Amino acid sequence: MASFDFLDEVRRMNKRQLFYQVLNFGMIVSSALMIWKGLMVVTASESPIVVVLSGSMEPAFFRGDLLFLTNHQDDPIRVGEIVVFKIEGRDIPIVHRVLRLHEKENGDVKFLTKGDNNMVDDRGLYAPGQLWLERKDVVGRARGYVPYIGMVTILMNDYPKFKYLVLAGLGIFVLIHRE
Amino acid sequence: MSSEKAADNVFKWSDDGKPVKVDKWNGTTVKNALDDAVRMIMTKHFNYEENHKLMDQRLVICTISCLFAVTALIYDFLRPFPESRLVLLICVLSYFILMGVLTLYTTYVEKNHFLVVHQKDPAGVDPDKIWTVDSCMKRFDDMYTLCIMLEDKQNNISHEATLTKSVGSWFDEAGELVGENFLKDVCALHDGMLTEKKKK
Numbered sequence: 001m002a003s004f005d006f007l008d009e010v011r012r013m014n015k016r017q018l019f020y021q022v023l024n025f026g027m028i029v030s031s032a033l034m035i036w037k038g039l040m041v042v043t044a045s046e047s048p049i050v051v052v053l054s055g056s057m058e059p060a061f062f063r064g065d066l067l068f069l070t071n072h073q074d075d076p077i078r079v080g081e082i083v084v085f086k087i088e089g090r091d092i093p094i095v096h097r098v099l100r101l102h103e104k105e106n107g108d109v110k111f112l113t114k115g116d117n118n119m120v121d122d123r124g125l126y127a128p129g130q131l132w133l134e135r136k137d138v139v140g141r142a143r144g145y146v147p148y149i150g151m152v153t154i155l156m157n158d159y160p161k162f163k164y165l166v167l168a169g170l171g172i173f174v175l176i177h178r179e
Numbered sequence: 180m181s182s183e184k185a186a187d188n189v190f191k192w193s194d195d196g197k198p199v200k201v202d203k204w205n206g207t208t209v210k211n212a213l214d215d216a217v218r219m220i221m222t223k224h225f226n227y228e229e230n231h232k233l234m235d236q237r238l239v240i241c242t243i244s245c246l247f248a249v250t251a252l253i254y255d256f257l258r259p260f261p262e263s264r265l266v267l268l269i270c271v272l273s274y275f276i277l278m279g280v281l282t283l284y285t286t287y288v289e290k291n292h293f294l295v296v297h298q299k300d301p302a303g304v305d306p307d308k309i310w311t312v313d314s315c316m317k318r319f320d321d322m323y324t325l326c327i328m329l330e331d332k333q334n335n336i337s338h339e340a341t342l343t344k345s346v347g348s349w350f351d352e353a354g355e356l357v358g359e360n361f362l363k364d365v366c367a368l369h370d371g372m373l374t375e376k377k378k379k
Contacts, residue, residue: 011193012199012215016231016238020241023238023242026248027244030247030274033252034248034251037255038271046259046260
């Protein structure tokens with residue numbers, strides 16, 4: 001019975017009010033989008049917030065931790081820093097520590113990474129024939145973290161139906177609810 | 180004139196003629212239902228013409244901000260991050276500036292006005308008399324305040340009249356709007372303002 005009451009509200013709205021409801025939804029989505037893009041501009045990273053997907057960096061980071069990254073080009077990469085990088089041809093970002101680094105005078109670097117909790121360095125993960133990573137592979141460097149929160153993202157990706165259900169529910173709620 | 184119309188049960192409170200029924204415990208829906216009823220009374224009963232300028236300006240501000248967001252999305256998709264930095268920066272700043280503008284607009288220009296109607300002069304000579312209607316209802320409170328303001332540019336008069344009453348006097352147990360009671364109260368407020376004008 002409650003759901004039919006909601007539909008009554010919608011039926012009673014005139015064209016302008018309906019358009020405003022749609023705009024309201026659009027503005028909420030736009031605000032989230034603009035905050036994300038704003039973070040991208042401020043941190044200079046294409047993915048300013050990432051979720052740790054594996055346990056290869058324990059006990060520093062656990063699966064499900066949320067990391068905040070920055071990627072300013074004038075900041076040099078140094079051994080011991082935790083970098084998030086993508087291997088060419090693969091989408092998934094990897095969070096590991098820099099083990100060895102070679103730097104030329106003009107600033108070009110080649111570096112090797114290893115997960116704290118792994119037995120071997122990452123050469124097994126790199127593309128066939130690739131022995132070193134370069135600046136362009138780096139998504140960002142970890143500057144801060146929040147534990148556990150990223151588990152929601154992992155759950156939503158493992159169960160896409162749950163994700164669509166939550167998003168659809170939120171969307172319908174915003175479209176129908178009048179302020 | 181108002182007493183004849185009050186007995187007229189054919190007066191439609193909603194576009195599809197169905198009775199207006201709301202969740203009586205939800206303050207927001209009750210206020211919205213009353214606001215919509217006032218709109219119906221002013222436009223259909225008194226036959227004034229609704230002026231959409233306030234609402235339209237708000238819609239324009241919101242639409243432009245959404246357009247900035249969509250532009251940022253599409254541009255970043257076509258030219259991935261590092262190149263799109265400048266465009267993204269412009270769009271993000273413009274978006275948040277527009278949000279600020281919107282907040283200022285709703286606070287200082289729109290205030291509590293939810294309806295502006297024009298009373299056209301039958302002879303078509305004099306400028307319109309403008310009725311602005313405000314309403315407010317505090318959270319978890321049952322008192323609904325209706326404030327009607329009349330601006331008559333020709334005679335340089337502006338009037339204001341307020342009505343504060345519990346929503347319980349207009350809604351029945353099931354949450355249905357009892358049209359006649361509400362119509363009576365609004366007409367009393369409206370006619371009271373007209374007679375006050377004539378005295379002056």
